[in-house]
Amino acid sequence: MFNPSRDQARRFFIEAWHKRQQGLPMTQLELIAADLVSLHPEYHALLGDAQNAQADIDALLAREWTPEQGEANPFLHLSLHLAIEEQLSIDQPPGIRRLFEQLSRQHGERHAALHDVLECLGETVWRAQRDRAAPDGAAYLDCMRRKIRAAV
Known part of the structure; x- marks a missing residue:
């Protein structure tokens, strides 16, 4: 299984964005x-600035985004999107x-639908970590069903 470190996951998104901007060949995942x-x-x-200087990339690799700062972690957000895809x-x-x-x-x-699913996945992962258990697929789908009912 592919289990990247935090830095590897961050570099992956930075490099994929750089390749897109430069028109370079890309893998399907990129x-x-x-x-x-x-x-x-x-x-x-944020990702564009990092393509030019190693210091910028190092700063992105080291940066922490916490709820207390009022900022969402862009790499976590993108990683959840990728997992959903x-x-x-x-x-x-x-x-x-x-x-x-x-x-x-x-x-x-x-x-917008992806963001609803992302909220459900984030909650599912959080509960699994909190409970030190495997993610609950049924609860994940139930969350999505609640989103569907709420949107009616």
Whole structure:
């Protein structure tokens, strides 16, 4: 299994964005990552600035984003997006694709639906870490169903 360190995951997004900007060849995963970055213009300067100097990259690798600072961690956000894209591609947990399609129809656009799923995934991961247990796929899908009911 691929289990990158925090720095490796951050470098992956920085390099994927750099390759997109430079028109360089990219792997399928890099294409997906760059597409996700493109959906978040609030991250463009952050990742764009890092492509020019090693000091900027080192600062991004070392930086902490905490709720107390009032900032969301852009790399965590993008990583959750990437995980969701993989889950949708293989319909895992089973049924996620159908629920996502319902959310997309309700929102009228894909990105807003992804953010609903991202909230559910974040909650699922948080609960698993808190409880020192495996992520609860059923609870994850239940969260998505609540989002669908709330959007009606």
